[in-house]
Amino acid sequence: MDKGRLEAFTDGVIAIIITIMVLEIKLPQGGTLAALTSGLPVFFAYALSYVNVGIFWNNHHHMLQATEQVDGKVLWANLLLLFWISLMPFTIRWMDETHFAATPTASYGVDLVMSALSYLLLEKAIMACNGYDSKLARAVGNDRKATISLVVYAVAIPLAYYRPWIAIALYLLNAMVWFVPDQRIEKII
Amino acid sequence: MDKGRLEAFTDGVIAIIITIMVLEIKLPQGGTLAALTSGLPVFFAYALSYVNVGIFWNNHHHMLQATEQVDGKVLWANLLLLFWISLMPFTIRWMDETHFAATPTASYGVDLVMSALSYLLLEKAIMACNGYDSKLARAVGNDRKATISLVVYAVAIPLAYYRPWIAIALYLLNAMVWFVPDQRIEKII
């Protein structure tokens, strides 16, 4: 089956998530510069989530460029990925409202892990459907980068109960690693 | 007429429905693990609706793959299907707020029946437009699977007034039957 509609649907869902996230930022209390400044931490939290969702979209975009066809399993793996990404505004808002308490901070990590796992699952489903000698399979290999990423999250989540900021620093680190879209795929295309 | 825009529009509507549904989950009261746990039933209710809408999207995707052209009747049948699917977040929220009272639970079943009927209507409209020897017609036949599905719903709705959980169990059963996208269409493509 053709991949075009899978891409279009994913774009629609991620466009809504990314937009609604930014629209949820609350108005400052009053029209002064001080009111604006006191809202800056929240602003940065949302900017970071924007980047995180942007990373998933960019990598998805690259992965699908190296894909030739899709089947029913790929559709469901993709819906699973979108499900976890769609929970991101929810977990971020929770972290915000509880001033980065331990459980919300850990939940955000769990959401990132589930998204990363779904992404790997989608990658496997696409490879199974396109053959292990397809462009994607040759570009990605056994995807060591994703595995390291999962290990970092697995360490960060329990640490949220010790010091939430350590967990957040590790989430940031992980985001930075993925900021540059997949060079391996760009090379092979 | 070309089917591309019908697909794109449907993707847009379903993307919004599926995303807003997840965004509607309320934040837990406080930042503890207990607060998160007490919200789990609602979380599963939303996860199930996500799967239900996902099923319609996957099957729609398969059906349109086997479609060559569309006409004005197909456009309206599709809009009718989207109307009933768009009511799903509404009926789910109602079930939630009334703790699965009889009428809301029955309403959810009515919404699922109307969606299933609209889906069949759309199938018929596409066959009428593409000819009864088209790929879709050969793949789907008289669609016995959909007919059985309708019968199960017809039984579940009155049962909601006896014991709501029986109705919900039947809805789940129906979802499971449709979870696997249409193999008949995959075979013929």
Add this chain to the structure above:
Amino acid sequence: MDKGRLEAFTDGVIAIIITIMVLEIKLPQGGTLAALTSGLPVFFAYALSYVNVGIFWNNHHHMLQATEQVDGKVLWANLLLLFWISLMPFTIRWMDETHFAATPTASYGVDLVMSALSYLLLEKAIMACNGYDSKLARAVGNDRKATISLVVYAVAIPLAYYRPWIAIALYLLNAMVWFVPDQRIEKII
């Protein structure tokens, strides 16, 4: 310039309008059948708006099928049409909350007129860009149907101040006339 992106953008905007309109229906007060019944008038009001927006989408779909290229003027005419359509959920909600008072009912008519005028403007802009011997120009002619439609609205709006229900009946009449997508275009394609 290529018309593909104009179609995609329009689909996105209309998909959001149509979906959010349905999501705005308020939950019934309590879980009884009586609570559901008392919400039925609102439900029908929303169903009608859904049909109205659906009519614009279907006709837009037909018109663009007969279009070969677009320019900057077409883009702006299209944005103007989307602006007026996007105000429909607003005017409907206002009619709802004021129990069909004169001014809100007249406003709804004004919104429909502006949408219809923008639609004609878009039609003209497309013809200017594709030539007056293009497929669209031959199919539509001087569009007498649209002109009659505008006259009916012009009569309905002042009547809203006499008896709102007469205005609403005229809006319904107009919707019915446009329910069948443009046969003239289907014939020529």
Add this chain to the structure above:
Amino acid sequence: MDKGRLEAFTDGVIAIIITIMVLEIKLPQGGTLAALTSGLPVFFAYALSYVNVGIFWNNHHHMLQATEQVDGKVLWANLLLLFWISLMPFTIRWMDETHFAATPTASYGVDLVMSALSYLLLEKAIMACNGYDSKLARAVGNDRKATISLVVYAVAIPLAYYRPWIAIALYLLNAMVWFVPDQRIEKII
């Protein structure tokens, strides 16, 4: 890489921003003509934002028409542009609620500047990816129009602290300059 998905994603995000902005207009207090009239200033503020976002979409549409391929840097530059555009409903709402106080009015200008800068960044990224002898590079040159636009904003922002209406007048002036989509690109295509 192919530009199609970048366009589709951008359309999705802008469609949501433009629609939600209009949906946010509050209902008039009561059903009278006076209630409607008192809401007109807010209505015009939203109409102007609609035009502003429409300008970015039209120019983006033109720019991408003259683009042949995209890479990872273009994807991120585009996400940055969408980020700043997505903040527009936020800054407008803030201006509204504070009755055009100095800081909110200046913030709106900052948002417009950041959007314009991101647009230039995107233009550069596309030229770097398509070559400096590409269609876009020949059409746009060193983009003097955009540079003048930035200078006007740079003057308007501090003036918001002196007289907010002067800043707003300059924003309007800037919008008018960009209202006509890029003729240079239309000529070269």
